[in-house]
Structures are given as structure tokens and as C-alpha cells.
Amino acid sequence: MTDPMSEGSSRVNQQARVPQRSGGTPLELADDALIAAQRLSEWVARAPTLEEDVALTNIALDQLGVARLLLQSLGDEDELAYRRGDAEFRNCLLVELPFGRARGDLDFGWTVVWLLFLAAAQKLRYEAWDNEVAAKAVKESAYHLDHATQWVIRLGDGTSLSRERVQAAVEELWPYTHELTEGIRDDWLSIVEPVLKEATLVKPSHDTWRPSGGRSGRHTEHLSYVLAEMQALHRAHPGVQW
Amino acid sequence: MHLTGKFCNTEGVDTPAVKGADGLLGEVERAEAALRAAADRAGAGSFEAVIEADQKIEPRDVMPEDYRKGLIRQIAQHAHSEIIGMQPEGNWITRAPSLRRKAILLAKVQDEAGHGLYLYAAAETLGVTREELTEALLSGRQKYSSIFNYPTLTWADMGAIGWLVDGAAIVNQVPLCRCSYGPYARAMIRICKEESFHQRQGYQSLYVLANGSPEQRRMAQDAVNRWWYPSLAMFGPPDSESTHSAQSMAWKIKRFSNDELRQRFVDMCVPQADILGLTLPDPDLKWNEQRGHYDFTPPDFDELMRVVKGDGPCNRQRMAHRRRAHDEGAWVREAAAAYAAKGKTA
Numbered sequence: 001m002t003d004p005m006s007e008g009s010s011r012v013n014q015q016a017r018v019p020q021r022s023g024g025t026p027l028e029l030a031d032d033a034l035i036a037a038q039r040l041s042e043w044v045a046r047a048p049t050l051e052e053d054v055a056l057t058n059i060a061l062d063q064l065g066v067a068r069l070l071l072q073s074l075g076d077e078d079e080l081a082y083r084r085g086d087a088e089f090r091n092c093l094l095v096e097l098p099f100g101r102a103r104g105d106l107d108f109g110w111t112v113v114w115l116l117f118l119a120a121a122q123k124l125r126y127e128a129w130d131n132e133v134a135a136k137a138v139k140e141s142a143y144h145l146d147h148a149t150q151w152v153i154r155l156g157d158g159t160s161l162s163r164e165r166v167q168a169a170v171e172e173l174w175p176y177t178h179e180l181t182e183g184i185r186d187d188w189l190s191i192v193e194p195v196l197k198e199a200t201l202v203k204p205s206h207d208t209w210r211p212s213g214g215r216s217g218r219h220t221e222h223l224s225y226v227l228a229e230m231q232a233l234h235r236a237h238p239g240v241q242w
Numbered sequence: 243m244h245l246t247g248k249f250c251n252t253e254g255v256d257t258p259a260v261k262g263a264d265g266l267l268g269e270v271e272r273a274e275a276a277l278r279a280a281a282d283r284a285g286a287g288s289f290e291a292v293i294e295a296d297q298k299i300e301p302r303d304v305m306p307e308d309y310r311k312g313l314i315r316q317i318a319q320h321a322h323s324e325i326i327g328m329q330p331e332g333n334w335i336t337r338a339p340s341l342r343r344k345a346i347l348l349a350k351v352q353d354e355a356g357h358g359l360y361l362y363a364a365a366e367t368l369g370v371t372r373e374e375l376t377e378a379l380l381s382g383r384q385k386y387s388s389i390f391n392y393p394t395l396t397w398a399d400m401g402a403i404g405w406l407v408d409g410a411a412i413v414n415q416v417p418l419c420r421c422s423y424g425p426y427a428r429a430m431i432r433i434c435k436e437e438s439f440h441q442r443q444g445y446q447s448l449y450v451l452a453n454g455s456p457e458q459r460r461m462a463q464d465a466v467n468r469w470w471y472p473s474l475a476m477f478g479p480p481d482s483e484s485t486h487s488a489q490s491m492a493w494k495i496k497r498f499s500n501d502e503l504r505q506r507f508v509d510m511c512v513p514q515a516d517i518l519g520l521t522l523p524d525p526d527l528k529w530n531e532q533r534g535h536y537d538f539t540p541p542d543f544d545e546l547m548r549v550v551k552g553d554g555p556c557n558r559q560r561m562a563h564r565r566r567a568h569d570e571g572a573w574v575r576e577a578a579a580a581y582a583a584k585g586k587t588a
């Protein structure tokens with residue numbers, strides 16, 4: 001498969017492809033954060049408590065903020081966010097999944113496990129960077145990680161129903177963490193495993209299915225729905241100001 | 243957590259200030275100073291004396307039962323409005339046409355959740371619990387502002403809501419910064435400052451559309467056409483039919499009548515609409531030299547009553563959404579309570 005981001009792609013300037021394995025490329029991190037923000041926005045006005053409405057919106061805003069700074073360093077942020085097709089996105093598969101087993105699901109237990117996995121990886125990747133964007137992003141992802149950690153522990157060690165729900169989410173999401181943590185697996189495990197333990201949760205025993213492809217533009221069925229919603233209005237009015 | 247200010251930049255777009263709105267923000271600041279001054283004065287004694295002396299009633303003070311009940315009703319309705327109000331705008335976050343607009347809208351909707359939180363906290367000082375208030379909203383026993391029962395059909399509605407709906411909210415709420423009940427007055431000061439950012443951002447967004455492509459311009463005018471009368475209706479029934487007004491005025495909860503505030507809003511909007519280059523959908527809108535105000539067509543109060551009673555375009559949808567969010571979150575709240583009961587700290 002040819003890489004749509006290879007030579008000749010005009011939207012991304014060349015520094016985007018400098019490989020920084022433990023850090024991830026700027027485009028990968030930007031797309032992870034952008035799609036995560038888009039997914040988290042689904043929670044607006046639907047959270048289990050009002051405090052959580054504020055917190056989830058805040059986290060979505062942080063993700064969007066980092067995505068914007070990174071995209072701005074690569075080119076025109078709106079051009080990059082709104083004019084690329086799904087095969088041009090470099091986010092990992094984890095961030096594009098719905099918050100539940102099927103499209104349209106919005107499971108809070110699933111969401112906090114997702115956020116635990118994502119924030120731990122983002123924190124490590126941002127720490128491996130050394131610039132102003134990274135310093136702000138590290139601080140924010142530490143907060144996201146803490147927020148997710150508290151909820152995973154509360155739900156894991158809460159009622160039998162809540163434990164069942166977050167355990168199921170751990171099992172469903174675990175396969176996607178291999179792509180998420182490429183190059184930083186050990187450090188990531190040393191953050192995540194103690195949290196699962198305290199939450200009385202266990203990793204799946206069967207761990208051979210390791211879906212990937214996001215980093216080369218081969219996504220799940222879900223991404224094009226996310227993009228369709230995100231990009232429709234922008235694309236309907238080419239060349240205007242908003 | 244309240245990040246609105248952070249995004250209140252008008253980079254690259256030449257936009258005039260929102261005429262008239264800055265004066266209202268000045269009123270908020272004067273109310274804040276008056277509040278501090280009232281706190282410094284010695285206690286004036288009885289409830290009537292405190293009201294008379296323009297001091298603040300605080301939660302520990304003795305107050306008439308009707309004052310307490312009336313305030314709970316008003317603050318709760320206001321809090322519910324903030325919560326339900328997240329839906330019509332939340333409707334466009336995932337489709338916002340630029341990342342900057344997406345960030346502004348997210349920050350705004352987050353502010354509204356925060357407003358709901360301060361207001362529920364203010365109501366709780368009057369001896370009612372958040373659970374009771376939530377139940378009253380979900381059962382339909384307490385109402386929320388009818389404006390949120392109208393649909394947001396295009397992106398331009400985000401601009402029109404910011405300009406007109408947040409604008410009307412500010413005109414309504416600035417006098418509440420001087421309300422006689424301390425916790426409510428303090429919450430309102432904080433809220434009004436954030437609402438004025440919302441209004442400015444909405445106005446700026448609408449200005450860009452009004453000066454954009456022909457399609458964007460049409461979208462902006464259509465949004466103003468749809469939101470104008472519902473915004474006028476936000477000030478409530480005409481004074482001749484308003485049920486709670488007289489007592490509220492005597493207790494210094496309310497300071498101006500519905501019709502006075504509605505007139506103030508119209509007078510503020512007309513020059514703003516001129517700058518936008520958009521038309522307010524009222525052929526009879528014209529300056530009245532004698533009154534020193536604009537004459538205007540009042541909103542359809544029968545329609546307002548129908549919407550209040552539940553037959554607006556989105557009442558059922560908004561309530562169904564709120565109830566679903568509440569029901570779907572039940573297992574999470576139960577788990578958090580069960581965990582807390584174990585005495586551990588997460």
C-alpha cells in the first residue's frame with residue numbers, strides 16, 4: 001500500500017515525518033489528540049454527573065488544544081483537520097473506536113478505561129519530546145491520567161455491575177493498546193498495570209490479536225464516520241472564513 | 243476549569259465591539275463592589291431591615307418561608323436552564339467548521355455546566371439537595387427556560403444564540419447581581435462575566451458569517467429570523483400578566499419588570515444588528531422619539547405559554563435526552579457511592 005503522506009503530499013511539511021519512535025511523529029500525536037477530542041465531544045451533556053460533564057469537556061478541550069498546536073506546526077490546521085481523507089490520518093485505532101462495542105454506544109466505564117490507556121501513552125510520548133507544546137501537554141495528560149485512574153479504581157472496586165463493565169472494557173480495548181504503545185510498551189505497562197491491580201481488574205489472558213494499521217492510514221470502519229461528521233460542514237463551504 | 247477567556251481572541255477578523263454589552267459588564271463590576279461594601283457593614287438586624295438597607299441575606303439568616311421557596315424556585319429554574327441549554331449548542335460541537343470555533347464552542351458549553359454547578363450550590367444553601375432539584379427537573383415539576391426548546395438547525399444558530407440568547411440572559415441577569423440573597427448575587431456576578439464572553443463570541447461568529455459568502459449570509463439572516471422572537475420571550479410574560487413580580491421586587495430579588503428588561507434588550511440589539519448588516523424580523527421596529535426607545539412587536543405570548551406547557555418543538559427531545567443521561571449514569575453514581583462507602587480514597 002502506498003503511503004498517502006509520502007513525498008509530494010503538500011498539506012504536511014516535511015518535518016512531520018522525522019521518525020521519533022518513542023515520541024511518535026507530530027502528525028501521529030496530533031491525529032490521536034484530534035480524534036480523541038472528537039470522540040470525547042460525544043459526551044457533552046450526557047455524563048453521569050454534572051461534575052463529570054465539566055471534566056470530560058475539559059479533557060476534550062485539552063486534547064483539541066494540543067492537536068491544534070501540533071497541526072499548526074505542520075501546516076494549516078483546518079486544511080489538515082478537514083481536508084484529509086481517512087487514509088491520510090495517522091491516529092492509532094484505539095482513539096477512533098466508539099465508546100462501546102458498537103457505533104453510537106456511549107459507555108462511561110469503557111470511556112475511562114480508554115482514557116487510562118490513552119493518557120498513559122500520551123504522557124510518555126509527550127515526555128520524550130522537548131519543546132513548549134510538550135511541557136503543556138505533559139501536564140495536561142498527567143491530569144487526564146489521574147482522572148481516569150480514579151474512575152477505573154472506583155468502578156473496578158465499586159459494585160459487581162461496575163466491575164463487570166470495566167473488566168469487559170479492559171478486555172475489549174487491550175488488543176488496541178499494542179499499536180498505541182509501540183516503542184514505549186514497558187514504560188506504559190508500568191503505569192497501567194498497578195492501576196488495574198488496585199482496581200481489582202485483570203488483563204486478558206489471551207493476547208495474540210493485535211490490530212494495527214492506523215499509523216499507515218489503514219483504519220477501522222469507524223474513522224470515516226467520525227470524519228464524515230467532523231468535516232461535512234467545512235467541506236460544504238470551500239474556501240470561506242468561519 | 244473555565245477556559246472561555248482563553249479562546250476569546252478575534253485573531254485575523256476585524257470585528258467591532260458589541261455596543262452596549264460593555265456597559266452591562268460595568269454594571270456587574272459595580273454590583274460586585276456594592277456586594278463587598280455590604281459585607282463590610284455591620285449587620286442591620288431583622289430580615290426587613292437588611293432588605294431595606296440593601297444588605298445581603300445570608301444562608302444562616304432568618305427569612306420568610308415564601309422568600310426561601312421563591313428563591314429556590316427561581317435559582318433551580320435558572321440552574322436547570324444552564325443544564326438543558328448545553329444540548330442545543332452541544333448539537334454542533336462535533337460539526338464545528340473550524341478547530342478554533344470548535345474550541346470556543348466546547349469551552350462555552352463547559353461554562354454552562356459550570357454555571358449549573360454554581361447555581362445548584364447556591365440553591366443548596368437554602369436547604370434543598372441536588373438530588374431533589376434533579377428529580378424536580380426530570381419529573382417536569384420545575385421548568386427551565388423555554389428558549390432551549392427550539393432547535394439549532396444550522397451552524398449560524400451558534401452565532402445567533404450567543405448574540406441574542408446569551409445577550410438576553412445577560413440583560414435579565416445583570417440586575418440579579420444585586421439580588422438581596424448573597425449566594426445568588428455572588429453566583430450571578432461570576433456567571434454574568436462568563437456570559438458576556440459568550441455573547442461577544444457569538445456576535446463575532448455571526449459577524450463573520452454576515453460578511454462571508456452569500457450562503458453564509460443567508461444562513462446568518464435565517465438564524466436571526468428564527469431566534470429573535472423566542473429571545474424576546476425570554477423576558478417572560480408581559481407585566482400585566484406576570485405572577486411573581488411584585489413580591490420579588492419588594493424583596494429586591496427582581497429589580498426591573500419583564501417589560502422594562504425586554505425594552506432594554508431591544509434597544510441594545512437594534513444598533514448591533516445594523517453593524518452586523520442583518521435585519522431584525524420586525525417591520526414595525528422603529529425609533530420612538532417621544533419615548534426615547536424603539537417600538538417593537540412583542541413576541542407571541544400564546545406561543546410562549548404553549549412552549550412552557552410542553553408543546554414546543556424540542557421539549558420532549560430535551561427532556562428525553564436529560565432523562566436518558568441520568569438513567570444511563572445511575573450505575574456509575576451507585577458504584578462511586580459503593581466505593582466511597584468502603585472508606586478507600588481513589
Ligand SMILES: [Fe+2]
Pocket residue numbers: 324353354357433437
Ligand atoms: Fe450560562
Ligand SMILES: [Fe+2]
Pocket residue numbers: 354408436437440
Ligand atoms: Fe452562556
